[in-house]
Amino acid sequence: MYFPKMIEITEVGPRDGLQNESKFVSTEHKKELIEQLVKTGVKRIETASFVHPKAVPQMADAQEIVAFSKDLGIDFLVLTPNMKALELALAAGVEQIAVFVGASETFNERNIRRSIADSLQECEEMFKVAKQHHLFVRGYVSMCFSCPYEGAISYEQVARVVSHFVKHGVDEISIGDTNGQATPKMVYERFAQLRKDYPNMKFIAHFHDTNGFAYANIIAALQAGITAFDSSVGGLGGCPFSPGATGNISTNKLVELMHKMDIETGIDEEKLLVTSEFAHNIIM
Numbered sequence: 001m002y003f004p005k006m007i008e009i010t011e012v013g014p015r016d017g018l019q020n021e022s023k024f025v026s027t028e029h030k031k032e033l034i035e036q037l038v039k040t041g042v043k044r045i046e047t048a049s050f051v052h053p054k055a056v057p058q059m060a061d062a063q064e065i066v067a068f069s070k071d072l073g074i075d076f077l078v079l080t081p082n083m084k085a086l087e088l089a090l091a092a093g094v095e096q097i098a099v100f101v102g103a104s105e106t107f108n109e110r111n112i113r114r115s116i117a118d119s120l121q122e123c124e125e126m127f128k129v130a131k132q133h134h135l136f137v138r139g140y141v142s143m144c145f146s147c148p149y150e151g152a153i154s155y156e157q158v159a160r161v162v163s164h165f166v167k168h169g170v171d172e173i174s175i176g177d178t179n180g181q182a183t184p185k186m187v188y189e190r191f192a193q194l195r196k197d198y199p200n201m202k203f204i205a206h207f208h209d210t211n212g213f214a215y216a217n218i219i220a221a222l223q224a225g226i227t228a229f230d231s232s233v234g235g236l237g238g239c240p241f242s243p244g245a246t247g248n249i250s251t252n253k254l255v256e257l258m259h260k261m262d263i264e265t266g267i268d269e270e271k272l273l274v275t276s277e278f279a280h281n282i283i284m
Helices: 013-017 027-040 062-069 083-091 105-112 116-132 155-167 184-197 214-223 251-260 269-282
Strands: 008-011 044-049 075-079 096-102 136-142 172-177 202-207 228-231
Touching: 008 251, 013 027, 013 044, 013 075, 027 044, 027 062, 027 269, 044 062, 062 075, 062 083, 083 116, 096 105, 096 116, 096 155, 105 116, 105 136, 116 136, 116 155, 136 155, 155 172, 155 184, 172 184, 184 202, 184 214, 202 214, 214 251, 228 251, 251 269
Parallel strands: 008 044, 008 228, 044 075, 075 096, 096 136, 136 172, 172 202, 202 228
Antiparallel strands: none
């Protein structure tokens, strides 16, 4: 079995973890959460999303969060789902952005009310602008294993989006088990094929733990050569357009699992536990 010496973790709690909370988390609490995460040793955080406040009220303070994040000495990502969001991110001085497209046609329509073809076309335009401004670009591919509306998702459906992302110059691609139904066999085979077909692309594994297999899926991803993962402090988060989907994998559990296998993360477990308790307190 393959066990790397170190893995890379992108903490997505401040954005993906909080975005669906019905109670608005104050801007000051969000700042405190981000600052605490930095103190644990986390080096990269997805902090905000430039999305219309009516669509995602929790992200209404994105500009203030970005201004705060710029002074922390870390890499931080913001989600920019469309060209307008990209324009706001550029005006705020963001250096790393993320875009997303679903591998499932039905999910993509329900999530952003666009066909995959239309989404990819806008992404192409966004990538061009982003690269003109020397931004680092992450591409999220959602529903990469199964979909609550369409069932099993084929490799070809995933590769359609991945190929477009690769062709137009994304720097990394996060492969999402958005409804948390993947199994270790599916995960190993899909990532192994992706790495074979796109050997120069960096892939990140993004799991949800709906069926309880997420941590087994992490091991399967490791065996396929994946050493970068998304996770959320305390397991916060879910997806409103994926019925039954529960939270992201817990950064706490991911770090604990890696450390027990002598795989470094650069993150302090005890400080992370305190931060997790804080995160849960601010959403109560």
